[in-house]
Amino acid sequence: MASLKTPTLKNPPLSLSSKSRLPSAFSATFPNNIRFARSLPQRRFLIITASAASFSNKPTVLVAEKLGEAGLTLLKQFTNVDCSYNLSPEELCTKISLCDALIVRSGTKVNREVFESSGGRLKVVGRAGVGIDNVDLAAATEHGCLVVNAPTANTVAAAEHGIALLAAMARNVAQADASVKAGKWQRNKYVGVSLVGKTLAVLGFGKVGSEVARRAKGLGMHVISHDPYAPADRARAIGVELVSFEVAIATADFISLHMPLTAATSKMLNDETFAKMKKGVRIVNVARGGVIDEEALVRALDAGIVAQAALDVFTEEPPKQDSKLVQHERVTVTPHLGASTMEAQVSNLLNAYIHPSFPLRCIIVIHNCCFTYLVTSPLQVLTELKPYVELAEKLGRLAVQLVAGGSGVKTVKVSYASSRAPDDLDTRLLRAMITKGIIEPISSVFVNLVNADYTAKQRGLRITEERIILDGSPESPLESIQVQIANVESKFASAISESGEIKVEGRVKDGIPHLTKVGSFEVDVSLEGSIILCRQVDQPGMIGRVGSILGEENVNVSFMSVGRIAPRKQAVMAIGVDEQPSKESLKKIGEVPAIEEFVFLKL
Numbered sequence: 001m002a003s004l005k006t007p008t009l010k011n012p013p014l015s016l017s018s019k020s021r022l023p024s025a026f027s028a029t030f031p032n033n034i035r036f037a038r039s040l041p042q043r044r045f046l047i048i049t050a051s052a053a054s055f056s057n058k059p060t061v062l063v064a065e066k067l068g069e070a071g072l073t074l075l076k077q078f079t080n081v082d083c084s085y086n087l088s089p090e091e092l093c094t095k096i097s098l099c100d101a102l103i104v105r106s107g108t109k110v111n112r113e114v115f116e117s118s119g120g121r122l123k124v125v126g127r128a129g130v131g132i133d134n135v136d137l138a139a140a141t142e143h144g145c146l147v148v149n150a151p152t153a154n155t156v157a158a159a160e161h162g163i164a165l166l167a168a169m170a171r172n173v174a175q176a177d178a179s180v181k182a183g184k185w186q187r188n189k190y191v192g193v194s195l196v197g198k199t200l201a202v203l204g205f206g207k208v209g210s211e212v213a214r215r216a217k218g219l220g221m222h223v224i225s226h227d228p229y230a231p232a233d234r235a236r237a238i239g240v241e242l243v244s245f246e247v248a249i250a251t252a253d254f255i256s257l258h259m260p261l262t263a264a265t266s267k268m269l270n271d272e273t274f275a276k277m278k279k280g281v282r283i284v285n286v287a288r289g290g291v292i293d294e295e296a297l298v299r300a301l302d303a304g305i306v307a308q309a310a311l312d313v314f315t316e317e318p319p320k321q322d323s324k325l326v327q328h329e330r331v332t333v334t335p336h337l338g339a340s341t342m343e344a345q346v347s348n349l350l351n352a353y354i355h356p357s358f359p360l361r362c363i364i365v366i367h368n369c370c371f372t373y374l375v376t377s378p379l380q381v382l383t384e385l386k387p388y389v390e391l392a393e394k395l396g397r398l399a400v401q402l403v404a405g406g407s408g409v410k411t412v413k414v415s416y417a418s419s420r421a422p423d424d425l426d427t428r429l430l431r432a433m434i435t436k437g438i439i440e441p442i443s444s445v446f447v448n449l450v451n452a453d454y455t456a457k458q459r460g461l462r463i464t465e466e467r468i469i470l471d472g473s474p475e476s477p478l479e480s481i482q483v484q485i486a487n488v489e490s491k492f493a494s495a496i497s498e499s500g501e502i503k504v505e506g507r508v509k510d511g512i513p514h515l516t517k518v519g520s521f522e523v524d525v526s527l528e529g530s531i532i533l534c535r536q537v538d539q540p541g542m543i544g545r546v547g548s549i550l551g552e553e554n555v556n557v558s559f560m561s562v563g564r565i566a567p568r569k570q571a572v573m574a575i576g577v578d579e580q581p582s583k584e585s586l587k588k589i590g591e592v593p594a595i596e597e598f599v600f601l602k603l
């Protein structure tokens with residue numbers, strides 16, 4: 001990561017007209033005229049190219065722990081940055097309701113209370129570092145909040161610290177240093193052990209573990225590793241043999257821990273496992289304190305099973321000053337310094353803000369909730385889908401408002417008609433938006449891609465999807481989207497199709513979502529503002545009568561369309577209005593003799 005610098009501050013923002021200079025793969029226009037990004041072949045990240053002026057309403061980012069200055073400077077161009085360190089849990093909960101994003105390191109507990117206190121405003125938690133064990137991921141998902149980390153920013157720093165601790169422990173550097181400073185000269189007391197030829201077991205052969213292994217090989221150590229999920233060929237490629245946990249701990253002279261803290265790895269080293277280790281084993285932990293049962297480690301040290309330990313991380317941080325483990329003579333400790341190099345501190349925040357995925361995950365998320373979802377797909381696809389995303393949400397909104405009572409929605413069927421091959425259309429985003437459209441009008445839940453499926457499941461809402469393959473040109477991703485709600489009554493009987501479900505269908509025309517079918521009636525009204533649907537007996541003058549009722553109240557009609565079964569038979573009139581008509585006007589519309597039913601729907 002030494003190649004990561006802070007050059008972006010020197011690069012002028014691209015002008016909005018400079019599209020031709022952007023590699024097409026990363027050229028896209030986003031809401032609020034935010035334009036991202038151009039790639040720099042010589043660097044490994046993308047640059048946010050929106051100028052600060054593009055952001056009319058800057059979101060607020062709470063930076064709760066100290067980060068590199070360069071990254072903060074960059075962040076300040078695009079957001080209002082509130083750097084508030086050492087907040088108490090109560091202070092964090094109070095502040096969070098005013099923030100769109102939160103950036104933390106390992107010292108801040110982002111628990112359920114934090115998400116609950118945010119009142120739905122918090123859209124992204126950025127973890128400037130690797131470990132996300134301090135963030136309640138389930139609560140984040142439930143509250144529709146993305147959690148993003150910077151998984152590679154401090155890999156080398158952590159690996160180097162692991163090696164530093166390994167060597168310092170083997171040669172009693174910290175203890176000898178303290179002794180000399182105390183005026184002693186104890187050459188015999190601090191005789192160390194050599195690393196060369198010794199067996200090192202790396203537990204967790206991920207990013208940090210493999211870098212530690214590589215470096216240990218360079219020191220002449222025999223390196224084995226246990227990692228149930230690591231590919232053996234990746235280990236073999238650097239001369240490391242993957243072995244079982246039992247073999248690893250039984251044969252190692254040194255053990256270095258590099259797995260995440262999870263339910264499965266919690267207290268992985270305990271009385272039972274220490275008992276299976278080679279007598280005199282030495283242990284390094286730069287992963288997470290919780291992977292070791294710390295009391296058991298003290299017992300193993302006292303029993304001589306563990307000769308020495310070097311620890312950068314603790315179950316409780318900072319550990320109690322009188323902790324037996326910390327005070328143990330044969331234990332070397334550092335205050336969670338694994339990521340703390342000058343280089344890693346810069347790259348942490350840059351990784352978090354300039355990494356190809358992070359601007360999309362963070363800046364777009366906090367600028368436009370619709371684009372919360374656009375984090376894992378190529379930008380062109382996302383740009384192309386944008387009007388369909390709007391259409392999907394609006395159809396969901398319309399369909400649920402047509403349900404009598406608005407509740408009891410359990411079964412929704414979505415049909416996507418498209419000329420594209422099924423593999424060519426990822427409908428997750430559309431499904432999430434339909435879910436949002438259905439759930440939000442009838443609840444206080446905030447729905448987005450992160451929590452859509454979870455929220456639907458929680459509410460017992462089953463959404464099935466069907467693809468209708470059309471012949472024709474696959475230029476546009478979709479011809480139409482149809483949303484059907486089964487087993488419910490409608491407050492607008494004409495919305496019930498022949499097969500008994502509430503049915504609405506829409507299309508995108510000239511980039512604008514249109515409602516094109518209600519029940520069995522063809523209509524055509526752009527989905528902007530609000531809509532009045534009327535069923536009437538088809539006869540002259542109806543458009544004029546309703547139009548003048550609305551006109552009297554200065555309600556602007558944006559669109560009108562009539563769908564009928566046959567001349568002079570029943571028809572459905574769809575009227576788009578820019579303003580919400582008063583109750584009186586709606587009552588007057590209902591009193592027009594030819595109108596048999598009507599409904600007002602907010603988009």
Ligand SMILES: NC(=O)c1ccc[n+]([C@@H]2O[C@H](COP(=O)([O-])OP(=O)(O)OC[C@H]3O[C@@H](n4cnc5c(N)ncnc54)[C@H](O)[C@@H]3O)[C@@H](O)[C@H]2O)c1
Binds near residue numbers: 205208
């Ligand atoms: N001390 C620090 O400042 C510091 C800095 C960076 C990373 N870390 C910590 O180091 C750890 C590793 O980070 P990383 O970036 O290498 O993560 P990583 O995800 O790349 O690697 C973790 C590896 O652990 C493996 N693993 C999971 N369960 C395991 C188990 N039961 N037994 C053995 N291996 C298991 C995974 O398969 C994975 O390969 C994390 O806990 C991280 O938080 C600490």
Ligand SMILES: O=C(O)[C@H](O)COP(=O)(O)O
Binds near residue numbers: 105107130131
């Ligand atoms: O998980 C990590 O990235 C490391 O433990 C570093 O944590 P820090 O950002 O609190 O230094």
